[in-house]
Amino acid sequence: MGAYLKNEQEINLSILQEKVLNSPFYKSKLKSMNFYSSIKDVPFTLKDEIRKTSKYDLLAVDKRLISHFHESSGTTGIPTTSWYTKRDLETGGKEIAVSGIKLNDNDLVLIRFPFSMFVPAFFVLHAAYQTGAGVIPASSRNTVTPYPKVLELMTELEVTVFAGIPRELELLAETARQLSINLKESFPHLRGILVAGELLSPRRKAYLEGVWGRPIYNLYGSTETGNIAKMCEYGVLHLSEENYYLEIYEESLKAEKAVGEVGVAVITTLTNQAAPLIRYVTEDLVSIHPSKCQCGSSHLEVRHYGRAKDCLTIGDKTIGLYELQEAIYSLDQVPIAWKVRETEDGMNIVMQYSEPVLLLKGVIQEHYKKNNIPGTITLSLDETLFDTSTLLNNEISRKPVYIEKRK
Ligand SMILES: [Zn+2]
Structure with a gap:
């Protein structure tokens, strides 16, 4: 359990304290950190808390040091904000x-x-x-x-x-x-x-x-944290250990996950100046793995599985964007647009192709079953999710919504 970083015990709480307590948000949330003997005792910072706070409350440096203000795409409706200094x-x-x-x-x-x-x-x-x-x-x-x-x-x-x-x-x-x-x-x-x-x-x-x-x-990475991990030439996503401390928890945040297990990423920024975060619950599903990579890095490998909120529970199985991508992108013919709609006992998978393709529904359903997609799968092959002719026009691109949950 737990010991994801060699220097876990060495995280200097007093330095972290000095940084985060400069922001009005943490000043009011943590009062004083002197009482915490370990980072594990510091309360989590939730996304909702950040969303509710006013934008300047996250700023931990003098306004003269501000280089950029950023916001996330706000897939959920309310964006999360962050500040960056030039050094950040x-x-x-x-x-x-x-x-x-x-x-x-x-x-x-x-x-x-x-x-x-x-x-x-x-x-x-x-x-x-x-x-x-x-x-x-x-x-x-x-x-x-x-x-x-x-x-x-x-x-x-x-x-x-x-x-x-x-x-x-x-x-x-x-x-x-x-x-x-x-x-x-x-x-x-x-x-x-x-x-x-x-x-x-x-x-x-x-x-x-x-x-x-x-x-x-x-x-x-994310707007709030910066670049948490980068892929090396061998395709391994290495954690930036000098800049981030990563913990992985089960979704209820009650217990920590072991190395190799999938859970919610909890991030502490170690070097961010403008809007430092301590034990920030990203809502991203990740796992970490020890790494002695051919690239020479021994930094932990991070595997990212998408957002916890996108997961569907079908029977006793949970599947998310990762499993769906693995199934869709291993089809013989990958659609130009797709969407999954949650149904009562499974899902309706909408697949749109830009050219006529010969598709046998039974074969596709069998492919999904083989790729561990649970429940009853229905297919829609005639629905237009996206007008591909707009690509040649001057239309503005958007990020698609891949999973539509039942209301
Ligand atoms: Zn590597």
Whole structure:
């Protein structure tokens, strides 16, 4: 149980105290931390607490040190907020610079992460500044850089690295198909892809690497915390142990999970200046594994399984986005859009294809069963989730909702 970090006992509570008690939020929540002899005694910080607090209450530095304010996408309706100093942004950038993508001054990075309230675009920007790489700020979610324009820029500017959410890779691939652009041949300079911001199960990663013919490096983190883990060249997501202390708890937060077991990630930021967090319950499902990686890092491996709130309970089984991605992305024909609707005794899986495909419902249902999807599975193959013709127009992209729970 517990001992995820060699220096768990060495977490300096007085230094943490000094930092977090500078924010009005923690000043009122923790009163004084002198009474805590171990970090394990400090109360958890819940997402709802952060959502309810006013934005400046999380700030732990003088306003003059503020570099950025950010908000999460607010999938649940209410966004979570965070502050960053220049050094905080540089730390997030450094994590990307030293990830498996190994940015260098020969690189030209097309940043498709939105340059807006979300933080990843700015981390990539800082990674580029640190390594001398050039950037093309081809933000998603605006009308300046629609999908065909992104493909055009990638070819014309000889882009070497693409950075964006995994869904953008799927939408760009579909745009390329509509424009008869061969992804593997049209971008001879593209050497790798950096993704973040959405779950990337191993089979989704393998599928996208197959479609694009390039290696993909994933990042795990959040607006509130920064980059918690980065993928090395061997596909292992390593915890940034110098910047984060990670604990894993069962969802009720009553008991800690053992190494290798899946639970909710509880994060303490060790170096964040602007909005430090202590024992922050991320609501993300993760597991950690000891690592003696070929890349030379002995930092723990983090495996990410999506959000606990997305999980469906069917009979005595729980499945979430991870299991669904593993099943969908190992289909012989992967749909361009899909959605799972919870039903009384299972789920209705909607799959949309952009080209006519020969699908045998029985074979697909059998595939899902084999991939441990429980309950009664019904399939909808004629429903339009997403109008693929909009990709060629100047429409703004959005992150899809993959799981729809019963009300
Ligand atoms: Zn490694």
